[in-house]
Amino acid sequence: xxxxxxxxxxxxxxxxxxxxxxxxxxxxxxxxxxxxxxxxxxxxxxxxxxxxxxxxxxxxxxxxxxxxxxxxxxxxxxxxxxxxxxxxxxxxxxxxxxxxxxxxxxxxxxxxxxxxxxxxxxxxxxxxxxxxxxxxxxxxxxxxxxxxxxxxxxxxxxxxxxxxxxxxxxxxxxxxxxxxxxxxxxxxxxxxxxxxxxxxxxxxxxxxxxxxxxxxxxxxxxxxxxxxxxxxxxxxxxxxxxxxxxxxxxxxxxxxxxxxxxxxxxxxxxxxxxxx
Amino acid sequence: xxxxxxxxxxxxxxxxxxxxxxxxxxxxxxxxxxxxxxxxxxxxxxxxxxxxxxxxxxxxxxxxxxxxxxxxxxxxxxxxxxxxxxxxxxxxxxxxxxxxxxxxxxxxxxxxxxxxxxxxxxxxxxxxxxxxxxxxxxxxxxxxxxxxxxxxxxxxxxxxxxxxxxxxxxxxxxxxxxxxxxxxxxxxxxxxxxxxxxxxxxxxxxxxxxxxxxxxxxxxxxxxxxxxxxxxxxxxxxxxxxxxxxxxxxxxxxxxxxxxxxxxxxxxxxxxxxxxxxxxxxxxxxxx
Numbered sequence: 001x002x003x004x005x006x007x008x009x010x011x012x013x014x015x016x017x018x019x020x021x022x023x024x025x026x027x028x029x030x031x032x033x034x035x036x037x038x039x040x041x042x043x044x045x046x047x048x049x050x051x052x053x054x055x056x057x058x059x060x061x062x063x064x065x066x067x068x069x070x071x072x073x074x075x076x077x078x079x080x081x082x083x084x085x086x087x088x089x090x091x092x093x094x095x096x097x098x099x100x101x102x103x104x105x106x107x108x109x110x111x112x113x114x115x116x117x118x119x120x121x122x123x124x125x126x127x128x129x130x131x132x133x134x135x136x137x138x139x140x141x142x143x144x145x146x147x148x149x150x151x152x153x154x155x156x157x158x159x160x161x162x163x164x165x166x167x168x169x170x171x172x173x174x175x176x177x178x179x180x181x182x183x184x185x186x187x188x189x190x191x192x193x194x195x196x197x198x199x200x201x202x203x204x205x206x207x208x209x210x211x212x213x214x215x216x217x218x219x220x221x222x223x224x225x226x227x228x229x230x231x232x233x234x235x236x237x238x239x240x241x242x243x244x245x246x247x248x249x250x251x252x253x254x255x256x257x258x259x260x261x262x263x264x265x266x267x268x269x270x271x272x273x274x275x276x
Numbered sequence: 277x278x279x280x281x282x283x284x285x286x287x288x289x290x291x292x293x294x295x296x297x298x299x300x301x302x303x304x305x306x307x308x309x310x311x312x313x314x315x316x317x318x319x320x321x322x323x324x325x326x327x328x329x330x331x332x333x334x335x336x337x338x339x340x341x342x343x344x345x346x347x348x349x350x351x352x353x354x355x356x357x358x359x360x361x362x363x364x365x366x367x368x369x370x371x372x373x374x375x376x377x378x379x380x381x382x383x384x385x386x387x388x389x390x391x392x393x394x395x396x397x398x399x400x401x402x403x404x405x406x407x408x409x410x411x412x413x414x415x416x417x418x419x420x421x422x423x424x425x426x427x428x429x430x431x432x433x434x435x436x437x438x439x440x441x442x443x444x445x446x447x448x449x450x451x452x453x454x455x456x457x458x459x460x461x462x463x464x465x466x467x468x469x470x471x472x473x474x475x476x477x478x479x480x481x482x483x484x485x486x487x488x489x490x491x492x493x494x495x496x497x498x499x500x501x502x503x504x505x506x507x508x509x510x511x512x513x514x515x516x517x518x519x520x521x522x523x524x525x526x527x528x529x530x531x532x533x534x535x536x537x538x539x540x541x542x543x544x545x546x547x548x549x550x551x552x553x554x555x556x557x558x559x560x561x562x563x564x
Contacts (some may be wrong), residue, residue, distance in 0.1 A: 016365065017372060023437070024379040027394050030405055034397060046408055093291035100284040109289060115299040117550050119498045121519035122543055125526045125535055126302035126309065127315075149294040179283070208387035210501050215527070226389045230505060233393070241397045248390045259385050263378045266385070 031252075034245040042242050055242070062247030066228040067220050075224040078143050078213075079206045083199050085148040090198070091191075094154045095183055098161035099169070109158075116151045126217045131216060138219040143212055153198045159195040161187055200266065207255065221258070225251050303543065309536035325347050327537035337521070337538065338514065343428060344517040344545075348496040350432045354490045356485070359440055363447030377448065381441030388438065388501035391515045396421065396506045421507055424514035431502045431515055439495065443488050450484035486553070491550050497542065518542045 033044060036054035096102075097109050120127075127146055128137070136142040164187060172182050188195075210226040217223050232240075232247045259266060285453060306393050310327055312320040328458040331337050362380065384392055398406050399420035407417040420430040454477065462472045478485075503509060509516035509524070516524075525535035 017376060020362070020376055021379060024376075024382065024403070027561065028382075030398065031394050043403055045403055046411075047403065047405060076379055089291040089294060092287035096284040096287035100287075101286040102281075105284070108292060111300070112292070114297055114387040115295045117494065117546055118299045118303060119494065119546075120499045121500055121522075122539060122546070123299065123302035123306065125532065125539060128526075129296060129309075129532070130305065146293070146298045148298075149291040151295065153289060158398075204385050208385075208389075210387065210389050215523075226387045229387070229393070230389050233484070233505065241400075241403075244393050245397065248393050252386055252390050256382065257387055259382060260378075266381075274285065 004082050012237055014197055031245045031248060034241055035249045036241050036246075039129040039240060047088055058242050058246035059250065062232060062243050062250060065243065065247065066231050068228065068250075070220060071223055071228040073223045074140075074222055075207060077140060078224055079203055081140065081144045082147045082206045084196070086150050086153055086202055087195070088156060090260040091188070091195070092138075093149070094157035095161055095187060097154065098158045099187075112151045112154055116155075119209050120146070120215075124211070127186060128215050138217050138222055140222055142216045143222065143224075146212060146216075147202075147206060150198070150202065153202070156198060157191060162193045204255075292545070295553060306539045306543075308537045309532055310540050312533045314532040315534055320533075327533045331533060331537050332543065336516075339513055340516045340518055340521045341541075343513075343515065344497065347428060347432060347499065347517055348493055350429065350491045351436055351496045352489060353433060354436045355439060355443055355490055356424060357515070358436065359443035359447055359488065360485075362440065362444045363451060366444065367448050367451040377445065380444055383438045384441045386438075391438050391503045393429075394439075394503035395502075399430055399506075422511055424512045427507050427511060427515045431499070431506065434502050434506070435495070435499060439492070443492070446484050446488060447481070454480045490550070490553050493553070494546065497546055516549050518545070 033049070033051060035058055036051050036056065037058075038053075038055045041048065041051065041055075066159050080215075093112075097105065097112075131137055136145075168186060169182060172186055177185070208226060209224070210230065213224045214229050214230075217227075229247050229251055232244045301327065309320075311322060311324060313323045314320040315325070366377055368372050370535055398404055401407060401417065401419045404420070406420065410417055418426060421427050440487060458476050458480075459472065462476060468477070497517075498519060500523070503515050503517060503520045504523075506514040509520055519542070522535050525531045525538065
């Protein structure tokens with residue numbers, strides 16, 4: 001009786017595992033398959049689960065539907081610039097909030113935290129109006145500046161800096177090490193995992209961002225990849241799923257490969273984040 | 277000495293400047309614009325509270341508000357319960373579980389645009405795989421994105437599918453922080469499984485639980501890509517939510533004042549839920 005119960009639960013468990021895997025893997029397999037089908041193969045019912053004659057032209061068609069290289073370059077420039085800007089603004093601010101006490105500190109920190117509750121979808125209209133008055137629309141700056149700092153980053157990094165034992169810093173101060181050197185030589189190395197995690201977080205969100213570029217740019221010269229992919233839907237008359245999926249695959253593959261290789265680190269980093 | 281006093285202010289200045297210019301000032305500017313009639317080109321005309329009056333008496337707005345709240349409720353309940361169950365199921369650190377965790381997490385690193393594409397193809401009512409599977413197991417086909425009673429729920433499915441991995445990961449790591457001796461003590465006391473769950477697991481998980489609830493509430497109000505790509509707010513406005521509505525009024529109809537008034541309403545809504553969170557749930561959080 002007991003063994004059959006155990007066998008049942010093992011089978012049940014296996015079924016749940018298969019179901020979860022299917023729910024998360026089939027959509028990707030379906031994208032892969034559709035990307036090499038011809039339009040005729042796509043529009044049949046019931047659908048086919050294998051392609052006898054892959055149609056590689058789909059990728060060329062997707063790539064030529066929008067200025068792919070330009071968009072790719074723009075995505076790289078904007079993501080890298082935002083990460084650099086965030087390092088420059090977040091690290092000193094987090095350090096000051098963690099290790100100094102000054103007038104208005106609590107209020108200023110509360111303001112920074114409150115800004116986390118103000119998403120782009122709330123303020124994009126005034127930000128657009130402000131940037132267009134300053135003539136910034138369709139520039140890299142228009143995309144970089146709104147994300148040039150991260151309240152979330154300040155919050156996380158402040159926690160990390162606070163956890164550094166006071167004795168370590170006192171010892172350095174006794175050795176007459178300057179505050180600046182303490183920050184660079186002692187605090188930064190300790191905070192490295194947190195900074196790496198934050199950078200990864202920022203990279204994922206800016207690389208994938210659709211909303212800010214949609215609102216703040218109209219020009220191919222500065223638009224980024226998510227907008228290019230989104231334009232595939234309007235590219236042809238009717239919906240050409242095979243081209244859409246081919247284009248989709250091209251921009252998903254790099255980030256998915258990075259994820260598969262760095263999967264352990266990524267999961268570890270996010271777990272680490274979650275524990276805070 | 278003077279420099280030492282100014283130092284912390286100098287260090288936070290760049291970050292605070294960005295927050296001031298791109299978060300606080302826009303909120304103030306939006307509030308100001310909400311009292312005007314303006315089409316972005318001509319002069320601004322002060323009309324007092326008329327935009328708010330128009331908003332409250334608009335049936336469209338009421339529908340959009342209802343959609344947003346329904347979306348929030350559905351996505352929070354689904355995300356929290358599914359990620360909790362999944363974490364419970366995957367909490368042991370085995371190879372299979374690690375693989376599943378990674379698979380569930382994968383969509384989290386991918387753009388919402390791509391996810392929306394994959395799912396609009398998946399949910400295609402004529403040639404989509406989802407309806408094929410339904411027919412295969414003898415269920416009627418569903419008009420996922422064209423039925424006004426279904427479309428909003430379909431979008432919830434997509435965003436829960438995308439975000440589930442992250443929430444699950446947070447729960448799994450929270451499970452691992454519960455000290456084993458608590459369970460050991462409960463076992464010695466012959467505590468019933470439900471009591472163990474209610475008295476140990478739940479309180480120990482509460483900070484994570486409430487963090488996940490709050491982030492999902494805010495994420496639900498930010499939903500834009502899936503709507504813009506999969507349904508454009510339709511059918512019959514059934515998937516039009518506040519963020520998309522503001523975008524439409526601002527960038528399609530150029531009714532800046534009205535869009536700003538709706539923006540203020542959205543801000544109040546986000547604010548109310550955040551404050552409610554801190555007053556009720558946040559207070560009861562069990563901190564270690």
